[in-house]
Structure formats: C-alpha cells, structure tokens
Amino acid sequence: MEEPDSQDPTQEDVPTENIFIAxxxxxxxxxxxxxxxxxxPIPQLINEDLAxxxxxxxxxxxxxxxxxxPMVYGLLYLPLTQHTTLLAQTHHFDDSKVLKPQVRSxxxxxxxxxxxxxxxxxxxATRVMSARDIAAGMLKPAGVYNLNAQAMDATIQLIKDVFAQGVNVKEIYIDTIGKADVYQKKLERIFPTTMITVAEKADSLYPCVSAASVCAKVTRDAALEVSHQTYSSSDTPADEAKAGGADAWGTGYPSSAKTVNWLKEHMDPLFGWGNECRMxxxxxxxxxxxxxxxxxxxxPDVNDDEQARRMTDFYITTSAMEVDDEPDDELATWYGKPVPASTL
Incomplete structure (x- = not known):
C-alpha cells in the first residue's frame, strides 16, 4: 500500500521542548x-443555553x-458570533502547519x-486513530478499510457526538478528503439541518478549521512523544523531549531521512515495529x-485440496480416538482429528 498524498512533510516540524500535554x-x-x-466539557457559556x-x-x-x-482528527466549535472575532482577530489562529510549534502549543x-x-x-474534541488500527484496516484480506473511509468515519462520529450532547450546530466547515463536492453531499445527507462547507485548504480559510487543526496537531505531537517513551529511559514526555524525544525519528514521514534511519535501526526481523508504525x-x-x-x-494454501477439510471431519468419538494410532499432522489436526469412515 503506497503512502497517501499529504501536505509537504517539511512543514511537519515536531517540537522537542516545552510540549503541552493536552x-x-x-x-x-x-x-x-x-x-x-x-x-x-461543553463550555459554560454555551451550556447555559444550549438550545x-x-x-x-x-x-x-x-x-x-x-x-x-497516529492520524488525529480535531474538532472545535464555538458560538457563531465569536467565530471571526475570537479565533482570527484576537488569537490569530491559522493552519497549524504554518504556525510555529510553540505558538500552536x-x-x-x-x-x-x-x-x-x-x-x-x-x-x-479529538479522535486519535492509532497506526496499528489504520494498518489493520488497510491490510484486511477482504473488504479493505481504506484511509479515506477511516477518516470520514472518524469525522462523522466526532460531529455526531457533539450533536448528541445537545450543542446547536448551525454551520460546519471541513477540510476535504478526496473530492470536496462528493464529501459535502455525503455529509449533507447525514446532517440535513446544518449548513456544511467542505473545501480544500479549509484550515487556512475558516478560523474554526484552523483551531481544529491546532487541536489535532498538538495532540499528535504529544502522542509521538508518548510513543517514543518505549524506546527511551525517560520517565515523562517532558523528560523525553529534553533528551531528544520523538525528534529521534524525525517527522515520521517516509521522505524524512531521520525516519527511514530510525525504522532501519529499530526493525525486528519478524515483527517489524511496535504500535507506532503503520505496517x-x-x-x-x-x-x-x-x-x-x-x-x-x-x-499453507487453504485452497489446496490435500489440505482441505470439512468441519464435520474433525468431530470424533472416544472410541475412534482409541483406535487412531497414526502420528498427528499438526496442520491437518489443528481443530481436532478426522473421523475414520468406519465410525460414520
């Protein structure tokens, strides 16, 4: 499975100190x-008059x-009246990739x-999608659960959770996955009473998406530090950061020399890597x-006629077991021993 297209990894800098653990x-x-x-929690100002x-x-x-x-999805909501004034004018939120690590932290x-x-x-809110689960979905032998489908499901569930809390969401803005118009129509069917806008570069166009990108990026940065603890003697993410932390494996992108070198140096010949790696x-x-x-x-080839067995072939009586003196074939008797024809 090839890596999906994504933003320029050179912009995915990883902070190595003063990491905020959200x-x-x-x-x-x-x-x-x-x-x-x-x-x-629902902000008190909203919770006082949810409807x-x-x-x-x-x-x-x-x-x-x-x-x-992990891949992390971030969500942020606030009163419509505060959208631009609070996020853009007061705090200058922007796409997290163009903000300095300390600023977004x-x-x-x-x-x-x-x-x-x-x-x-x-x-x-955030949805932390582990590398292990992403890979498991994409490597399924049948009914592959691709990255776009996983991402859409994560987005939809996060939004549903907010609605379930009673928050009166009137407008939704989302950075697109695939074709914006197709994704938007899908979301409009699910949330028919809400105005929905799906757009490329939404994180630089709409302040609430910019803020959501900050939630996602800061959470991912800290998650990388936590994951790297298994390869370090540092006791906490903060100590780990001072010792080099996740910077030891670079940005995590395949184009990063640090990342590739780290993968080579830490690969187990049988199991590969730990839960931090998308196999x-x-x-x-x-x-x-x-x-x-x-x-x-x-x-073994499960379709090989010589290996094929019916489940009923492995139903065996005590008397049949007593007369079966042939040595076991570990694979052939994985679920039990075949029933001799004379006992049927």
Whole structure:
C-alpha cells in the first residue's frame, strides 16, 4: 500500500521542548495502539443555553501521510458570533502547519485552561486513530478499510457526538478528503439541518478549521512523544523531549531521512515495529520484505485440496480416538482429528 498524498512533510516540524500535554493524551491507549476519542466539557457559556446559542464547528486532521504515529482528527466549535472575532482577530489562529510549534502549543494550552476566553467559548474534541488500527484496516484480506473511509468515519462520529450532547450546530466547515463536492453531499445527507462547507485548504480559510487543526496537531505531537517513551529511559514526555524525544525519528514521514534511519535501526526481523508504525505503508513493507531484512513466513494454501477439510471431519468419538494410532499432522489436526469412515 503506497503512502497517501499529504501536505509537504517539511512543514511537519515536531517540537522537542516545552510540549503541552493536552487532556486528549490518553497515555495507556496510545502505548497499547488503541484508537480513542476525547471530548472536552461543553463550555459554560454555551451550556447555559444550549438550545438557543447557535454554533459553528470546524474539523481538520494532522498526520495523514506519516509512516509513524497516529492520524488525529480535531474538532472545535464555538458560538457563531465569536467565530471571526475570537479565533482570527484576537488569537490569530491559522493552519497549524504554518504556525510555529510553540505558538500552536500555547494556543492549545489556552483552549484547555479555565478562565481564558478560549476555554469559556470553545468546545473541542479529538479522535486519535492509532497506526496499528489504520494498518489493520488497510491490510484486511477482504473488504479493505481504506484511509479515506477511516477518516470520514472518524469525522462523522466526532460531529455526531457533539450533536448528541445537545450543542446547536448551525454551520460546519471541513477540510476535504478526496473530492470536496462528493464529501459535502455525503455529509449533507447525514446532517440535513446544518449548513456544511467542505473545501480544500479549509484550515487556512475558516478560523474554526484552523483551531481544529491546532487541536489535532498538538495532540499528535504529544502522542509521538508518548510513543517514543518505549524506546527511551525517560520517565515523562517532558523528560523525553529534553533528551531528544520523538525528534529521534524525525517527522515520521517516509521522505524524512531521520525516519527511514530510525525504522532501519529499530526493525525486528519478524515483527517489524511496535504500535507506532503503520505496517501497511510501502516504506515499512519494503523494509520487511527486502532480502536479508525480514524473516520470511510461509503459510499453507487453504485452497489446496490435500489440505482441505470439512468441519464435520474433525468431530470424533472416544472410541475412534482409541483406535487412531497414526502420528498427528499438526496442520491437518489443528481443530481436532478426522473421523475414520468406519465410525460414520
């Protein structure tokens, strides 16, 4: 499976110090390779009058193309009346890729800190899609669950969760996946009472999408630091950052020399890498399959007539077991021993 097209990886800088660890970082799930969602509490100003306060909501992702680390979807909503004034004019949100790491970290910290205007007006959520789960979907032998489908499902579920909380969302803005018009029509069928705009570069056009991109990017950066702890003696993400942290594996993109070198140096010849690696990416598969790198495992052909068995062939009586003195064939008797014809 080839890596999907994504933004220029040179813009995907990874901070190595002063990393803000947002509440969206669930360390146990990240280390276990489990995908999960995190929702902030509904802002008090919105919660006081849920039905009448009309909100705008934006969605964006971070980490679509890397071979290492999760893909994270971020969502942010706030009152329509605050959309431009608070996000664009007061705090100067922009596409997270063009913001300095410390700037976007500070913005995320403000979103999460009680008493700030961002905390009081903005609700947010993230969906951390683990590298393990992404690869498992893309490597299914049948009914492949491709990256676009996984991304759309994550987006739709995040939005549904916000509606389920009673938030009065009137406008939705989303950075596109694939063709914008096709994606928009799909979302309009699911959320028919809401004005929906799907556009390329939405993270630089609509402040709520810019803010969502910051939520996604800061969460992914911290998730990378947590993942890298398994390869370091540092006790915390902050200590890990000071020691080099996830910068040791670069941006996580296949085009990063640091990333490729890290993959080569940390590859197990049988299992490859841990939960931080998307095994479905061509970069990882090519390394494992290259001559002399990985251990080749051959599986029996289940369609081979000599190997084929009916399930009823493995139903055996005690008496039949007593007269069967032939040595076991481990694969042929995987589910039990065939029933001799004389016992049927």
């Amino acid at each position: 509440p969206s970082i669930h360390e146990a799930d990240i280390l276990a390779g489990v995908s999960y969602s995190h929702h902030s 009448s306060i009309e909100c705008v909501l934006g969605v964006d992702e971070a980490g679509r193309g890397p071979v290492l680390g 500070n913005l995320m910290q403000a979103i999460c800190t009680p008493g700030t205007d961002l905390f009081q007006n903005c609700g947010w 479905s990416w061509g970069t990882a598969k090519d390394m494992l399959e290259a001559k002399g790198n990985g251990i080749k495992v051959e599986w």
